Amino acid sequence: MAHDVTLIATAAMGLESIVAKEVKQLGYDVAIENGKVVFEAPVSAIPRCNLWLRSADRVKVEAGRFRAVTFDELFEATKALPWERFITEDGKFPVSGKSVKSTLYSVPDCQAIVKKAIAERLKLKYGVAGNLVETGALFKLEVAILKDEVVLTIDTSGSGLHKRGYRTGQGEAPLKETMAAALIMLTNWEPDEPLIDPFCGSGTIPIEAALIGQNIAPGFNREFASEQWKWVKKQYWEEAFEEVEDKAWYNQKLDITGSDIDHQMVDIAKENAMEAGLGDLIAWKQMQARDLSIRKPNGYLIGNPPYGQRIGDREAIASLYSDLGKVMANHPSWSVYILTAFDTFEQQYGHKPTKKRKLFNGFIQTHYYQYYGKKQ
Incomplete structure (x- = not known):
């Protein structure tokens, strides 16, 4: 995938400016929204952001954004998006959802419609007559509707970024x-x-x-969902891990x-x-x-x-x-x-x-x- 992608780094309430500063330090221009930082970046930013962002909760790819007030509009606008760019023929794509102050308030229905629309698109593009097998890499989708604006995202991180991989034990009220x-x-x-x-x-x-x-x-000590995605090239991960090694100051007292x-x-x-x-x-x-x-x-x-x-x-x-x-x-x-x-x-x-x-x-x-x- 040669083109840039729209990425969303999600943030705890009150930490958006800290996450934005981190993303800028990685070299990307940002727009701050409630609970998230949105930015255009090359695909190589996916490994870099997952490895380097200290205060963000997750890194997601924004697959599409549109307005919908009926289930037909939700279905057609979702189906029109180029899902084959992101999801492989055998990809697993569970859909979660949330709806706030929107006409389409039934989250289970929205999830089912988005799932069906994506499946229709993928079957058409991959020439699949029956059901998609969904035995491959994981593409965790979310349909989020706020005031009738729909945002469809794919989670690149897997486990939340707070899971660094070093916590062997914790107390009653651990700090993330x-x-x-x-x-x-x-x-x-x-x-x-x-x-x-x-x-x-x-x-x-x-x-x-x-x-x-x-x-x-x-993120040096853990794995990420997008490491299994074919369109995020292994070369990008290798370069990102090299950068991590090159920039560490192991001699700093x-x-x-x-x-x-x-x-x-x-x-x-x-x-x-x-x-x-x-x-x-x-x-x-x-x-x-x-x-x-x-x-x-x-x-x-x-x-x-x-x-x-x-x-x-x-x-x-x-x-x-x-x-x-x-x-x-x-x-x-x-x-x-x-x-x-x-x-x-x-x-x-x-x-x-x-x-x-x-x-x-x-x-x-x-x-x-x-x-x-x-x-x-």
Whole structure:
């Protein structure tokens, strides 16, 4: 396939600008929409984006976009699209769907109609009289209808991009790897500066920081659905993996520490770091936040502490935040970034943030409290 494709990098609400920045850094011009970043790019961008995007949830190919208010319109407009460019004769193409504020509100019916229209088109183009066998590569389709505008996409990623391949274990309320990477990218941290996460849980923030610090592509350790697609040439994947190897800074020294009150979580974090190939690059400690020991100036504390919603009780959490505020008051050169849904965080911490940003951690509305340090 020689022509460019329209790609969509999906994003958690509030992270669209971070995903857009990443896509631009890969060299593609973007348009930001709610929950996604849309861009035209050559087919070779599919491997590159899947390997490099740290904060995006998935990379999808937009197969078509049109308006439809009747099932006939949906069927005919879908059938008119060049599906044979994307889906092989034996390709598996399950269809999922969603409909918001649209005339065509029955999602099961929309899915069935799209599936039938694509099958009709493929049978016509491939000269198949009976049913398509669907034993080949997976082309996971979605029909999404918003205010009567239909967008048909094919998922290039397979498993969500947060599944980096290094998580051997996790706690009760794990932070998604994509969110952890975004929290780091929302700071001004540089790889030669100290970074501490005193609520490291299974180690996601320190591990993502180490990957960023050594410029290691987050997708280097996993597989993607589009690796099986004939029109995404093997050459593109080989070139993308070569780029990943060429751009890594394996010699970059890092000063990253992850600590947690739970020694079992610290053990899991160590195992996850080993699985990520980061070995001894991160220091791991079992300790309480109040015992945090900071020896160097000009560092960054990035944390996703318990919110008092699913883990722990409010009184204990309030005390935890108060302890952290007292410790960090003694280190004015440090910048502190805390993600929490705790409604009185500022009062407990004892300081007003320089900035705060609304983010969704899963389905929980949180604020990212940002305290900028005064560099020495």
